[in-house]
Amino acid sequence: xxxxxxxxxxxxxxxxxxxxxxxxxxxxxxxxxxxxxxxxxxxxxxxxxxxxxxxxxxxxxxxxxxxxxxxxxxxxxxxxxxxxxxxxxxxxxxxxxxxxxxxxxxxxxxxxxxxxxxxxxxxxxxxxxxxxxxxxxxxxxxxxxxxxxxxxxxxxxxxxxxxxxxxxxxxxxxxxxxxxxxxxxxxxxxxxxxxxxxxxxxxxxxxxxxxxxxxxxxxxxxxxxxxxxxxxxxxxxxxxxxxxxxxxxxxxxxxxxxxxxxxxxxxxxxxxxxxxxxxxxxxxxxxxxxxxxxxxxxxxxxxxxxxxxxxxxxxxxxxxxxxxxxxxxxxxxxxxxxxxxxxxxxxxxxxxxxxxxxxxxxxxxxxxxxxxxxxxxxxxxxxxxxxxxxxxxxxxxxxxxxxxxxxxxxxxxxxxxxxxxxxxxxxxxxxxxxxxxxxxxxxxxxxxxxxxxxxxxxxxxxxxxxxxxxxxxxxxxxxxxxxxxxxxxxxxxxxxxxxxxxxxxxxxxxxxxxxxxxxxxxxxxxxxxxxxxxxxxxxxxxxxxxxxxxxxxxxxxxxxxxxxxxx
Ligand SMILES: *Cc1c(COP(=O)(O)O)cnc(C)c1O
Numbered sequence: 001x002x003x004x005x006x007x008x009x010x011x012x013x014x015x016x017x018x019x020x021x022x023x024x025x026x027x028x029x030x031x032x033x034x035x036x037x038x039x040x041x042x043x044x045x046x047x048x049x050x051x052x053x054x055x056x057x058x059x060x061x062x063x064x065x066x067x068x069x070x071x072x073x074x075x076x077x078x079x080x081x082x083x084x085x086x087x088x089x090x091x092x093x094x095x096x097x098x099x100x101x102x103x104x105x106x107x108x109x110x111x112x113x114x115x116x117x118x119x120x121x122x123x124x125x126x127x128x129x130x131x132x133x134x135x136x137x138x139x140x141x142x143x144x145x146x147x148x149x150x151x152x153x154x155x156x157x158x159x160x161x162x163x164x165x166x167x168x169x170x171x172x173x174x175x176x177x178x179x180x181x182x183x184x185x186x187x188x189x190x191x192x193x194x195x196x197x198x199x200x201x202x203x204x205x206x207x208x209x210x211x212x213x214x215x216x217x218x219x220x221x222x223x224x225x226x227x228x229x230x231x232x233x234x235x236x237x238x239x240x241x242x243x244x245x246x247x248x249x250x251x252x253x254x255x256x257x258x259x260x261x262x263x264x265x266x267x268x269x270x271x272x273x274x275x276x277x278x279x280x281x282x283x284x285x286x287x288x289x290x291x292x293x294x295x296x297x298x299x300x301x302x303x304x305x306x307x308x309x310x311x312x313x314x315x316x317x318x319x320x321x322x323x324x325x326x327x328x329x330x331x332x333x334x335x336x337x338x339x340x341x342x343x344x345x346x347x348x349x350x351x352x353x354x355x356x357x358x359x360x361x362x363x364x365x366x367x368x369x370x371x372x373x374x375x376x377x378x379x380x381x382x383x384x385x386x387x388x389x390x391x392x393x394x395x396x397x398x399x400x401x402x403x404x405x406x407x408x409x410x411x412x413x414x415x416x417x418x419x420x421x422x423x424x425x426x427x428x429x430x431x432x433x434x435x436x437x438x439x440x441x442x443x444x445x446x447x448x449x450x451x452x453x454x455x456x457x458x459x460x461x462x463x464x465x466x467x468x469x470x471x472x473x474x475x476x477x478x479x480x481x482x483x484x485x486x487x488x489x490x491x492x493x494x495x496x497x498x499x500x501x502x503x504x505x506x507x508x509x510x511x512x513x514x515x516x517x518x519x520x521x522x523x524x525x526x527x528x529x530x531x532x533x534x535x536x537x538x539x540x541x542x543x544x545x546x547x548x549x550x551x552x553x554x555x556x557x558x559x560x561x562x563x564x565x566x567x
Pocket of ligand 1 (some may be wrong): 371
């Protein structure tokens with residue numbers, strides 16, 4: 001098939017991810033995990049790394065968020081038409097589901113780097129007339145349905161994905177499992193690496209386990225056991241049958257339920273967490289496994305606003321492919337130019353907020369930004385813990401707040417958080433402008449991280465495995481004010497790249513409200529209002545020179561290549 005041939009001539013790394021954020025208007029992602037996957041493929045394109053990404057087509061997307069007058073989230077399907085952006089794959093394979101053969105086909109999306117590199121992305125699809133109606137819907141909704149639906153999706157991704165790569169002719173050198181959702185691919189590889197069965201008894205000896213481990217690399221993203229995908233052995237038995245001997249599956253995937261993280265850990269030679277602290281937490285959670293750390297990064301050109309990118313082009317040409325060059329930003333870019341470029345980005349955000357929400361923000365007043373998945377541990381409401389204190393701070397140092405984020409349709413706490421934020425916005429009206437931008441996506445994310453003056457993050461330690469939106473802010477010279485967790489433990493230099501809320505010990509969680517208000521009132525806002533502009537732009541440039549130069553996906557991918565893929 002034309003299109004595919006150009007990618008088949010060299011062996012590739014197969015990068016498996018349940019979600020990949022290809023473009024803002026292709027809704028095959030829900031949050032940070034998908035954006036990271038997209039940034040991984042974009043970087044592979046920039047650097048001409050031989051990768052092939054495998055994911056689900058998610059025809060109905062994640063969901064489109066609307067908010068009603070009471071602040072309640074409503075979810076609509078967010079369909080897209082693969083045929084408009086992708087080429088259909090001719091090959092089809094089957095996967096075993098509940099005793100049936102379910103047909104899996106797919107689409108080829110070619111991700112093109114601005115400067116020429118091209119990367120293949122395979123989007124798996126079960127919507128074929130050969131399949132039963134329920135099976136046709138398996139690749140419709142990202143993170144939709146119940147436990148059984150999710151397990152079947154993971155069969156399609158892991159087992160279907162490997163079979164599809166074979167069917168279309170890819171030679172795969174290494175597999176990279178981005179989170180545990182694709183861990184069933186290890187079982188498919190075990191079957192492929194089975195010794196002829198006549199003279200070997202069934203069981204572990206039948207399989208070349210060391211070879212499978214050699215082939216697999218696993219990146220874990222979840223610092224709590226409860227967050228790992230788990231399925232009852234009853235469901236597994238009923239759905240996957242005897243794909244692999246049940247005793248062996250239990251040995252690799254744990255008791256009392258199949259744990260996708262355990263399965264991936266047991267069958268991958270290389271395992272890493274997504275920040276140094278997260279790797280430590282994972283080692284405590286899974287004693288006996290060697291868990292390295294490769295701290296996440298974000299894709300430079302994707303996450304830099306146009307005006308800021310123009311400055312980098314002028315003073316640091318080559319920065320898109322070699323973002324290390326940003327280390328010189330503080331010396332090469334003048335304070336006036338960085339400030340003017342920021343004001344341009346701030347105006348773009350103000351325009352968006354006026355069009356989308358009908359709220360007019362004041363360009364002369366600092367904007368605090370907070371946007372991410374709305375889920376309990378991210379504590380989107382922490383800033384609003386004491387409205388009287390917040391009003392007093394704003395009376396002295398005016399500021400405005402822009403918020404965004406989706407709650408998973410089944411996450412009632414996340415949904416309540418969104419309603420609470422809307423209630424706080426009403427209560428603060430007239431004193432502090434608080435606006436919630438609905439339907440958070442990549443496009444809104446870029447306007448936000450570049451257009452606000454301070455990027456806020458207040459997770460419950462140690463639950464923010466990495467966090468990446470603060471890195472996007474740094475790309476645009478926007479400093480973070482954040483709890484010391486995830487990447488910020490590595491990225492924070494107090495007063496130089498931004499500011500810490502509390503220390504990095506989990507004991508500090510309960511003290512964060514006071515620490516946040518104190519830091520805003522005594523350090524961040526006075527610096528913005530009282531001191532010379534150069535003092536503020538010095539922190540903006542510190543964020544670029546010290547953090548954007550490091551927390552980018554080019555550094556991240558070069559490490560995956562040298563430490564994981566070429567190990
Ligand atoms: C970057 C991004 C995220 C992840 O942000 P975190 O700070 O890691 O929570 C989520 N959603 C969208 C749309 C993003 O662009």
